[in-house]
Amino acid sequence: MPSTIAIVGTGYVGLTTGVGLAHLGHTVICADVDADKINELRAGRIPIREAGLPELLSDALADQRLSFVLGSEHAVAEADIVFLCLPTPQATNGEPEMGYVLAAAETIGPLLRPGTIVVNKSTVPIGASQMVATALGRADVSVVSNPEFLREGTAVSDFLNPQRIIVGGDDPIANQRVADLYQAFTCPVLMTDAASAEACKYASNAFLAMKLSFVNTMAAICESYGADIDAVTAGMGHDARIGPDFLQPGPGWGGSCFPKDTQALISLANQQGIDFALLRAAVDANQQQFDRVTDKVGSVVDLAGATVAVLGLTFKAGTDDTRDSPALEIVKRLTARGATVRAHDPALTTAPNGIELHDDVFAAAQGCDAVVIATEWPEYAKLDLSRLAEVVNQRHLIDTRNLLAYSDAEQHGFTYQNIGRS
Ligand code: UDX
Numbered sequence: 001m002p003s004t005i006a007i008v009g010t011g012y013v014g015l016t017t018g019v020g021l022a023h024l025g026h027t028v029i030c031a032d033v034d035a036d037k038i039n040e041l042r043a044g045r046i047p048i049r050e051a052g053l054p055e056l057l058s059d060a061l062a063d064q065r066l067s068f069v070l071g072s073e074h075a076v077a078e079a080d081i082v083f084l085c086l087p088t089p090q091a092t093n094g095e096p097e098m099g100y101v102l103a104a105a106e107t108i109g110p111l112l113r114p115g116t117i118v119v120n121k122s123t124v125p126i127g128a129s130q131m132v133a134t135a136l137g138r139a140d141v142s143v144v145s146n147p148e149f150l151r152e153g154t155a156v157s158d159f160l161n162p163q164r165i166i167v168g169g170d171d172p173i174a175n176q177r178v179a180d181l182y183q184a185f186t187c188p189v190l191m192t193d194a195a196s197a198e199a200c201k202y203a204s205n206a207f208l209a210m211k212l213s214f215v216n217t218m219a220a221i222c223e224s225y226g227a228d229i230d231a232v233t234a235g236m237g238h239d240a241r242i243g244p245d246f247l248q249p250g251p252g253w254g255g256s257c258f259p260k261d262t263q264a265l266i267s268l269a270n271q272q273g274i275d276f277a278l279l280r281a282a283v284d285a286n287q288q289q290f291d292r293v294t295d296k297v298g299s300v301v302d303l304a305g306a307t308v309a310v311l312g313l314t315f316k317a318g319t320d321d322t323r324d325s326p327a328l329e330i331v332k333r334l335t336a337r338g339a340t341v342r343a344h345d346p347a348l349t350t351a352p353n354g355i356e357l358h359d360d361v362f363a364a365a366q367g368c369d370a371v372v373i374a375t376e377w378p379e380y381a382k383l384d385l386s387r388l389a390e391v392v393n394q395r396h397l398i399d400t401r402n403l404l405a406y407s408d409a410e411q412h413g414f415t416y417q418n419i420g421r422s
Contacts, residue, residue, distance in 0.1 A: 002026050003181060006079035008072040008104050009122070010037060012048050012155055013148050014085030017121055019053060020159035022060035024184050030068050031075035041068045049320040049347060052156035076108045081117045081178065083146075084132070088122050090260045094267035096125050105135035114140040117174045120194075121148050123201050123261060126268055129169065129194035142174035145194045147201035152255065153318025165189045168197025202268070205261040206279050211246050212253045213285035219249035219420025220292060229420025230402075249419040251326040251374055251400035252289035254315040259283075259324040290326060293372070293400050294333040296417045300396040301369040304338030307393070309368040311361060312375020312401075313345040313352070320347035327374035330400075331355060342368065346377050362391045369394040376401040385412040 002025050007018035010032040018030040032038055037047055044058045060066035069075050076082050086100040101124060112118070118141060120129055133143045145168040150158045165182050167175045170193060179189045192200075219229040229249050237244030253259075262283050269276040297308060315325035322328060331341050331353070342356045344364040351357035358364035361379075365371050365388055373380050381403040389395055395414040397404070402418045409416035 001180065003080045003177075004078050005029070005181070006031065006072070006075040006082040007085055008075065008082060008108065009085040009087070009100075010034075010041060010068070011085065011087065012050060012152060013121055013150060014083070015041070015046070015048070015057075016050065016053060016150055016155040016159050017083055017085055017148065019056045019060055019066065020156070021181060022063075022066040023056050023160070024181070026065065026181065028060070028066045029075040029079065030066065031070070031072040032068070033071065035070050038068045038070050049153075049318075050155050051153065051318065056156060072104055072108050073111055076111050076116070077113070079112075079116060081119060081181070082108060082112070083119045083121045085121045088124055088260075090263055094263040095271075096123065096260070096264045098124065098128060098131060101128070102131060102135040105132045106137070109136040109138055109141075112136070112138060112141050116141045117177055118143050119178055120145045120198070123147065123205075123257070123264075124198060125264065126195050126198045126202070128198060142169060142171040143194070144169035144171070144174050144178045145197035146178055147197055149201075149204065152321055153316065162187050166192070166197045166200055168192045168194040168200075170194065202261055202265040205257055206265045206282075208246055209253055209258045209262050209286070210279060210282040212250075213282035213289070215247050216249050216252060216289045216419070217285050222420040222422065226422050228422045232420075249402065250289075250376075251293050251330060251419070252286045254324040254326045254329070256315075256321060256323040287329075290329040290333060293326075293330050293398065293419075294337070296398045297334060297339075297370050297372060297396075298337065300398075300415055300417070301394060303334060305340075306338070306369040307340045307342065307367060308334050309361075309365040309371045309392075310334075310341055310343045310355075311345075311364070311371065311373045311380050312377055313343050313355065313357075314347050314375050317376045317378065322348070322352050325375075326400075328353065328355075330372065330374060342366075345375065346379060362387055366391045367393045370396040370398060372398045372400065373403055374400055376403060385409065385414065389413055 004027045007014045007030040010030050018028045022028040088096040091097045129143045129145050167179045169175050175191050222229045233247040236242045266276050313322050313327045342364045344358050344361050389412045397409050397414045397416045399418045
């Protein structure tokens with residue numbers, strides 16, 4: 001049964017959720033505080049790079065199932081269900097900031113119709129639903145946790161093909177009404193309490209980050225013994241308890257979620273006197289991976305005074321997001337050791353932190369003493385190495401995404417380093 005839904009916050013979670021729910025046949029009103037963003041969205045233009053989102057947005061606008069308003073106070077009056085999709089940035093002590101979420105709850109609380117359900121979609125601390133209920137100041141509305149599991153770059157596909165829907169709250173009727181929004185999907189729907197739903201989101205992200213830190217450290221061990229990480233992960237992945245996914249070694253993990261969520265979970269555990277040493281070690285291992293990549297560059301050139309091309313600044317391919325990108329961590333370490341960095345990224349026209357950005361790979365590599373592939377953009381897997389060999393000053397390749405083959409690199413006179421392959 002279609003519902004009238006309000007989405008508060010149109011970032012990549014709010015926008016994807018709003019457009020996705022409209023695609024499922026619901027009537028959706030999205031609110032944001034940014035007037036320019038609202039005007040762009042009303043015109044069908046999207047400020048983020050998400051495959052498939054422009055098409056879904058234009059369909060929903062055409063079918064008049066989706067509208068955009070400035071200010072949450074104008075979105076909730078008619079809503080049966082209100083999704084809070086607001087930023088929960090990391091506070092200095094590692095905890096997620098609830099300021100935006102609670103401010104929105106205080107704003108909309110008096111405006112909600114009795115029986116409205118407020119849904120926490122953002123990644124919020126364990127126990128946040130109770131905080132939201134208090135901020136709403138209403139006994140006749142329910143709060144439900146419905147965490148998102150959207151990956152940047154594949155958010156639309158992840159929304160339309162969920163592996164599980166998790167609904168957590170103490171009101172079974174409200175839980176069921178939220179679950180019913182997704183009845184078009186066939187995946188398992190897990191009903192639980194709010195704290196468990198909130199904890200599951202952190203546990204999932206933290207476990208994935210730990211899995212990556214494990215494989216990146218295994219890659220270093222493989223290098224030291226002349227073993228091959230691809231053979232090791234292939235062998236691991238056939239064990240159904242491990243699974244083949246998320247075993248691709250790289251420069252380390254980043255993005256707007258893993259770094260924030262791992263620190264949040266460590267902090268949430270600390271608050272209860274529990275030291276999540278395993279997760280702290282995974283975070284430390286990730287920092288070590290950035291160091292290892294930097295050392296690989298330093299092993300072939302004297303970084304002081306060297307010029308290094310870094311191909312890829314986004315935290316992964318398919319997105320234009322550089323927040324907490326491993327590439328930026330590597331650039332920071334290279335420049336700290338005296339190198340000059342020139343970068344390229346197909347998704348960017350400007351670079352953060354004043355990094356020199358070129359719109360052509362070979363312009364970025366011109367005169368460089370080493371070339372680092374930091375993001376797995378498909379074009380880097382098809383790099384014209386003969387042309388690259390002509391423009392660089394020294395032929396050193398550090399492929400942190402294992403896109404190229406040893407033989408190709410060596411055939412063109414490059415020294416070639418990668419992550420864990422013999
Ligand atoms: C993550 C979770 O996957 C998603 O479920 C959650 O909702 C939000 O956080 P996202 O941050 O968009 O999604 O990126 P993800 O695709 O998980 O990648 C995170 C980091 O791990 C990236 O830096 C990526 O390059 C790295 N990664 C991922 C690897 O190094 N190897 C892999 O095999 C997979």
